[in-house]
Every structure is written in structure tokens, then in C-alpha cells.
Amino acid sequence: MAGYTFIDDDFEVANDAANGAAQAYVVALGLYELIDRFRFRDPSAPVPAPGTDGAPDDVRQAAMAALHAAASARFLYEDLFTRTVPDDDVERDLPEVAGLGAIVALDDEQTIADCRSLNDVRVAAERAAGEAVRALRRVAQIGLGVAQYAYEDDDTELVERTCITLLVDSPAAVGHPALDDHSVRGRTRPEVAVELAGTVARFLVTAEEPATWLEIGADGRTLHTIRFAEGRGLHVEGLGTFQAPVVISEMVEALLDVCIDVDGVSPSDLQVTWAVEDHGDGYEDDSPYFD
Numbered sequence: 436m437a438g439y440t441f442i443d444d445d446f447e448v449a450n451d452a453a454n455g456a457a458q459a460y461v462v463a464l465g466l467y468e469l470i471d472r473f474r475f476r477d478p479s480a481p482v483p484a485p486g487t488d489g490a491p492d493d494v495r496q497a498a499m500a501a502l503h504a505a506a507s508a509r510f511l512y513e514d515l516f517t518r519t520v521p522d523d524d525v526e527r528d529l530p531e532v533a534g535l536g537a538i539v540a541l542d543d544e545q546t547i548a549d550c551r552s553l554n555d556v557r558v559a560a561e562r563a564a565g566e567a568v569r570a571l572r573r574v575a576q577i578g579l580g581v582a583q584y585a586y587e588d589d590d591t592e593l594v595e596r597t598c599i600t601l602l603v604d605s606p607a608a609v610g611h612p613a614l615d616d617h618s619v620r621g622r623t624r625p626e627v628a629v630e631l632a633g634t635v636a637r638f639l640v641t642a643e644e645p646a647t648w649l650e651i652g653a654d655g656r657t658l659h660t661i662r663f664a665e666g667r668g669l670h671v672e673g674l675g676t677f678q679a680p681v682v683i684s685e686m687v688e689a690l691l692d693v694c695i696d697v698d699g700v701s702p703s704d705l706q707v708t709w710a711v712e713d714h715g716d717g718y719e720d721d722s723p724y725f726d
Contacts, residue, residue, distance in 0.1 A: 439520065440550055443536035445557040446512040452557075452564035453505035455606060456498035459567040462607070463494040463574055466597065470578045473585065473594050482584045483629050484577050485621035493570045500563035507556040515539055515549055568607045572615055575601040580633025583683045599640050612641055613709040619702075624691060627702035631687045634707055635661065635669070639681065646712040651690065653700045659690065660710075673697075 467490060474482040519537045541547050578598040585591045601607050617634055621627040631651075638649055644663035651659045664670040668678040669686065674693055677686045694700045 438541040439538050440541060441536045442512055442515050442519070442539055442550065442553060445553045446508050449505045449508035449557040449560040452560040453498075453501045456494075456501035456560075456564040456567040459564070459571045459607060460491070460494045460498040462601070463491050463567075463571045466571070466574050466578060466601070467491050469594060469597065470574070470581055473590055474581050476585070476590070482581045483621065483623070483626040484581050485626040485630055487574055487577050490570055490574045494567050494574075497563050497567035497570060501560045501567065504556045504560035504563060508553060508560065511549055511553040511556065515546070515553065518546055568609065569615055571607050572602060575607075576615075576633040576637050577629065578633070579636040580629040580631070583632040583636060583687075584629060602637055603641055611711065612637060613647070613711050615709070617707040617709055619705050619707060622703045624695075624702045627705060628684070628687050628691060631690070631705075631707065632683050634709075635681075635683050635687065638709070639667070639669070639683075648710050650708040650710050651694070652706045652708065653694075653698070653704045657708075658694060658698050658700065 467487060470484055470487065474484055516537055518539050520540055539546055539550065541550065575598040578594055579602075582591050582595040582598070585594075602612075619627055619630055621630050634649065638647075638661070642648075642663070644667075648663075649661040650657045651661065659674065660672045662670050662672075664676045664678070666679050668676055669681050670676045671686065671690055674689060691702060694705060695702065
């Protein structure tokens with residue numbers, strides 16, 4: 436036999452990716468509603484949530500792309516399945532892989548092209564699902580920021596726990612946080628404060644010390660770094676140490692005061708980088724939905 440390949444894996448991965456993307460959309464819808472109701476509890480002083488208004492649509496768009504790719508994968512798989520090597524031939528010629536899945540022989544150009552197409556749509560489904568879960572994580576991170584500016588009660592704890600669970604212990608909590616989008620989208624100080632608070636809160640619950648830190652900068656230059664201090668406190672370069680348990684909103688407001696009054700930077704011009712110590716081998720997103 437000139438060559439052979441399994442076709443089950445590509446189909447199953449594409450299908451799983453589409454399922455994950457669809458789940459991310461449903462979760463994003465519910466989380467958005469939860470955060471939106473929560474931040475308007477005091478109509479006279481709503482807490483901003485920059486970048487979340489279109490988030491469910493972003494997740495839906497990515498999820499639909501994953502679903503379409505999975506549908507193409509099913510069509511290709513079903514067509515290729517009619518060309519699979521019979522079990523008796525597999526047991527005779529390829530006993531080491533007998534029973535491990537559907538196998539096709541790469542003995543004609545059309546079959547080779549169809550197998551490549553199946554692989555391509557699997558990759559497309561993974562990429563789209565990756566976009567969906569990344570958009571969901573963005574909503575959860577902003578939700579954490581909103582919770583830092585709300586008064587403490589059961590609703591605040593519910594939002595905070597929900598967001599932390601999504602970011603730490605769920606199918607969406609995949610890959611290194613440094614690979615997510617931490618760009619500042621807010622235009623006003625209150626909006627930027629919520630974004631920074633969400634990033635810092637996520638840093639506290641997910642980062643690995645001391646190999647990870649946050650960089651706050653503008654115009655391509657680093658103004659301040661945020662690193663872990665002893666006892667899981669936080670040290671802000673140029674500002675000082677905030678002991679655990681860190682009151683994130685107070686730390687963020689102090690940081691913004693320095694950025695505005697000392698560094699002369701507008702809040703909307705700030706840039707946030709989740710930095711990771713370079714050991715020479717880099718790091719990769721371990722998500723199955725990562726390009």
C-alpha cells in the first residue's frame with residue numbers, strides 16, 4: 436500500500452471544536468446578561484464594562500464559522516468513509532493499527548485532495564473555536580474588573596466566582612493568558628480602570644510567580660511593572676507594594692494617578708502587556724483551538 440491515513444481524528448476534532456464554540460456562545464450570552472444587570476444595580480452610578488456590548492455577537496460569529504467548518508468536515512468524512520480500506524485488508528496488511536479507526540488508502544489524487552480538505556476544515560474549525568473562547572475570556576476578564584468596583588454582597592461574589600471559574604477551571608481556561616488580548620479599549624478613566632482591574636484580578640488568580648508579570652506602558656515604552664510580592668501581594672514599580680489581600684480598585688486608582696499626573700499619559704493611551712520570562716523555548720497555547 437503506497438500510503439494511508441486515519442480520517443476519524445480530523446472529523447472528531449472539528450466536531451468537538453464546533454461543540455466547544457457553541458457552548459462558548461451560550462456561556463457568553465449568559466455572562467453578558469449577568470454582568471449587565473449587575474453593573475446597573477445603581478442606575479445613578481453604573482459601572483462601565485468597555486468592549487462587552489458586542490462581545491456575544493463576536494462569539495456567535497466565531498461559533499458559526501466553527502459550525503460551518505464542522506459541517507464541511509462531516510460531508511468530507513462521509514464521502515471518504517465510502518472509500519475506507521476494508522477491515523479484513525487492514526487486519527492483513529496493517530495489523531498494528533487494526534481497530535483504531537477508519538483508514539483510507541492514499542492511492543489516487545482525488546482521495547489525497549479530499550483528505551487534505553478534511554484536514555483544512557478541521558484547522559478552520561479549531562481556529563474559529565479559538566476565537567470564540569478567547570472572546571469569552573475577554574468578557575470574563577472585564578466582568579472581574581466590574582466586580583472590583585462594586586460594593587461587596589452576594590451578587591458581587593456570584594459575578595466574581597463565575598468569571599474566575601471561566602478563566603481558571605473550565606474548557607475556556609486554556610492556553611497562557613499572555614496570548615489573550617489585553618489591549619485597553621476604554622476612552623475614559625473609569626472605563627480604563629475597570630479594564631486594568633480585570634487584568635490585575637486575573638493576574639492574581641492565574642499567574643505563575645515569579646516568571647510572570649504585567650507591564651503598563653504607553654507609546655511603546657514601559658512605565659510600570661506589576662509583580663508578585665511576598666505573601667501574594669503585588670509590587671508596582673514606582674508606586675510601592677500592596678499587601679495581600681490586595682484591594683485591586685485602590686491599587687488601580689493609585690496607578691492611574693501616577694500615570695496621569697507623573698507620567699503625563701492619558702488613560703486611553705495606556706497599553707497592558709502580560710509578560711512571561713523567556714527560558715529560550717518560548718511558550719505555546721495548549722488549547723486545541725489555537726492557531
